[in-house]
Amino acid sequence: MIIVGIILxxxxxFAKIAIVWTIGIIVLAIGLILLVLGMAGRAVGGRRHYY
Structure with missing residues (x-):
């Protein structure tokens, strides 16, 4: 999710499309939150690690 967020x-x-940029920020933020939760040892979505 982090890589998809960065790509978006x-x-x-570069394409000056605001909605794609906004979606990229949201996806990147969700990916980072899941990464932090997974690294903290908290099960995310039934998985112990999410990265």
Whole structure:
């Protein structure tokens, strides 16, 4: 999710499409939250690690 978020951010930035840029930020934030929860040892979506 983090990589998809970064790709969407770059596409939105270079193509000047605001909605793609916004979706990229949201996907990136969700990916980072899941990464932090997984690294903290908390089960996310039935998995012990999410990365």
């Amino acid at each position: 951010l770059l596409i939105g930035l």
